[in-house]
Amino acid sequence: MKKHVRKISDPDRRHLLRTAAAFGALGLLPFHPATAQDIPSLKLRELYTKALDFSRKAQELEGSIVRIRGYMAPPLKADSSFFVLTKRPMAVCPFCEGEADWPDDILAIYTQRTIEVVHFTRPLWVTGELALGNHKDADTGFFSKLRLINARYERA
Numbered sequence: 001m002k003k004h005v006r007k008i009s010d011p012d013r014r015h016l017l018r019t020a021a022a023f024g025a026l027g028l029l030p031f032h033p034a035t036a037q038d039i040p041s042l043k044l045r046e047l048y049t050k051a052l053d054f055s056r057k058a059q060e061l062e063g064s065i066v067r068i069r070g071y072m073a074p075p076l077k078a079d080s081s082f083f084v085l086t087k088r089p090m091a092v093c094p095f096c097e098g099e100a101d102w103p104d105d106i107l108a109i110y111t112q113r114t115i116e117v118v119h120f121t122r123p124l125w126v127t128g129e130l131a132l133g134n135h136k137d138a139d140t141g142f143f144s145k146l147r148l149i150n151a152r153y154e155r156a
Contacts, residue, residue: 111128130146
């Protein structure tokens with residue numbers, strides 16, 4: 001017994017594609033979150049130039065979701081939604097008060113939930129929106145030149 005399969009004609013196919021594109025533009029199609037492979041990965045050293053200006057790569061990715069590998073420095077205070085990501089494990093937080101002494105190998109991380117502290121020797125992948133520019137946190141007084149906001153983290 002042979003099944004009848006209807007082929008979609010070119011005009012019907014074009015109409016289907018135009019309709020899908022229109023619904024997609026309106027946000028009416030199901031959202032498929034990006035996989036880790038779709039998100040640009042950065043290294044902390046790629047964020048700045050030698051003169052401590054933002055790198056071209058950082059400027060191009062401003063406002064984008066990125067992934068960065070590093071280590072959680074001990075938090076400044078308990079029940080915080082903020083931590084510092086460092087290039088190397090650090091037993092103490094590299095807290096800085098102003099931009100003059102801002103190191104190029106740390107990144108401020110802001111999450112939407114209270115963080116669960118991860119031992120400073122365990123590497124993490126952190127994913128969030130890259131934000132550039134001077135910012136002083138109202139709760140901690142922590143100064144940052146760049147940061148990830150709405151971030152999530154997981155063990156590397």
